[in-house]
Amino acid sequence: MKYPGLYNSADVASNEQQATFLRLIRAEYVLLFLASVLSLDLSSSKAYFGVYAAVFLCSMGVLIFRSVTKPEQVWYQARALAESVKTLTWRFAMRAQPFDDARAADARADFRKLMEDILDSNRHLGSALSGTDSASPQTTDEMMSIRDSPRKERKDLYLQRRICDQRKWYEKKARSNKRSAKVWMGLGIFAYALGFSFIVVRIADPAMPGWPTEPLIVIAASLIGWTQIKKFNELASAYTLTAHEIGLTADLITDANSDEAFSAAVNEAELAFSREHTQWVARQNN
Secondary structure (H helix, E strand, C coil): CCCCHHHHHHHHHHHHHHHHHHHHHHHHHHHHHHHHHHCCCCCCCHHHHHHHHHHHHHHHHHHHHHHHHCHHHHHHHHHHHHHHHHHHHHHHHCCCCCCCCCCHHHHHHHHHHHHHHHHHCCHHHHHHHCCCCCCCCCCCHHHHHHHCCCHHHHHHHHHHHHHHHHHHHHHHHHHHHHHHHHHHHHHHHHHHHHHHHHHHHHHHCCCCCCCCCHHHHHHHHHHHHHHHHHCHHHHHHHHHHHHHHHHHHHHHHHHCCCHHHHHHHHHHHHHHHHHHHHHHHHHHHC
C-alpha cells in the first residue's frame, strides 16, 4: 500500500537516525580498541603519544556528540510515529472504526483529525522530518481505492499484505536475532577465553614474554556491549510471541462475516501491532 507522506518521512528519519546511532557506537568501539593497542607503549616518541592523545580525544568527542544529539531517541520516536501512521492507514483503508463512516468525506475528516493529533504530538521531530516526502498526499489514491472495494477484497488484501507479510517479517526477525545472539555471544566468549589463555601461560612460566591482553579485553567488552545494545535475545523472544499473536488475529479476520465483525477484527490486529511496537520502544529505552 502507498502510505501517507508523513509515514514516509518518519520511516526515512528513523532509518537514518538508527544508522547514525550504530555508526557512532562502532566508532567508539574502534577508537577504544586503538587506544588499548596504543597503551602498550610500542614506542617512546612524541609523535606516538600525540597519536595516542588524539585517539583518546576523538573517542571522547564521539561520546559527547552522541550524548548531545541523542540519535537513538529520534530513531525510537520517529519509528513510533511511522507505526502509528501505518496502523491508522490500514484501519482507514479497511473501513475499521473509527473510519467506518458510510460517506468517504466523513472518514477522511476523521483520518485527517487523527493525523493532525499525531503530528501535533510529534512536532519536536520537525528537524528530523524536514525535506523528506513532505509534499506527498496524506490520503493516497490507493487508500481510497482499497476502501471503496468490497469487503471480501479488503479482507483478502488485509490477510495477505498486512497479516501474512507482518507475520513473515516477525518470524524472519526472530530467527535472525536468535542467530545473531549466538554468534556475537560466542565471539565475546572466545575473546575472553583467548585472553585467559594468555594469562594462564604467564602463570605457568612467568619469565615467558606475555601477549598483550588489553586489546582482547576491549574486544570482548565491545562484543558483549554490542549484544546488549542490539538486544538480540529479547527481540527474538518478543518477535516470536508476536508472530504467534498475529496468527491468532488471522483467524479473527478469516471468520469475520459482517462489516462490524471485520472492523472489530482489524482493530484487534492493529492493536497487537501497536502493543508490540510500544513494548519495543520501552525495551530500547531501558
